[in-house]
Amino acid sequence: MTPLTESATTNFEESAEENTMMTVWGQPNCGPCSAVTGKLDRAGVVYEYKDLTEEQHAEKLAEFKEAGYQGTPLIETPDEIIQHHDPLRLKAAIERAQQAQMDTLTADPELHRSSPDIT
Numbered sequence: 001m002t003p004l005t006e007s008a009t010t011n012f013e014e015s016a017e018e019n020t021m022m023t024v025w026g027q028p029n030c031g032p033c034s035a036v037t038g039k040l041d042r043a044g045v046v047y048e049y050k051d052l053t054e055e056q057h058a059e060k061l062a063e064f065k066e067a068g069y070q071g072t073p074l075i076e077t078p079d080e081i082i083q084h085h086d087p088l089r090l091k092a093a094i095e096r097a098q099q100a101q102m103d104t105l106t107a108d109p110e111l112h113r114s115s116p117d118i119t
Contacts, residue, residue, distance in 0.1 A: 021046060021047065021048065021078065022040065022045060022046070022047040022048070022075060022076065022077050022093065022097060023047065023048045023049075023050055023075070023076040024036055024037055024040070024047055024048070024049045024050070024073050024074075024075055024076075025050050025052050025057075025060070025064070025072060025073060025074040025075075025076065026049060026050070026051060026052065026072045026073045026074075027051060027052050027053045027072050028051065028053065030072050030073065032072070032073055032084060032085040033049075033072055033073040035085055036073045036075060036085055036090065037049055039090065039094065040094065043094045043097075043098060044098070044101075045094055045097045045098060045101070046097070046101060047097075052064075052072060052074075067081075069081065069083055070083075071083070071084055072084075073085065075090060075093065077093045077096070077097070079093075079096070080093070
């Protein structure tokens with residue numbers, strides 16, 4: 001197999017994002033935020049991390065507060081928002097994301113052919 005190229009990586013991530021993208025909303029020095037992103041990294045799940053303390057996310061922070069969410073991390077999936085580090089809900093969200101990402105790979109053979117060799 002050919003090595004995974006930047007183009008193939010970008011295409012896979014863009015395809016996966018359409019159906020499975022998770023956003024981890026956190027803040028600096030947040031231990032639970034690091035724990036969640038570590039789990040997602042180990043699981044190979046595509047996600048985006050956003051710092052709620054940044055001014056550009058002030059509107060989103062206000063939305064979360066208005067909805068009653070307090071504290072970080074907040075894990076936003078296509079289906080739900082998981083507050084804090086809820087292991088059972090996070091595990092289920094990871095499994096759904098992994099399955100959707102696998103479905104994306106299966107549906108687009110070109111992405112699969114660009115995957116790296118496993119040694």
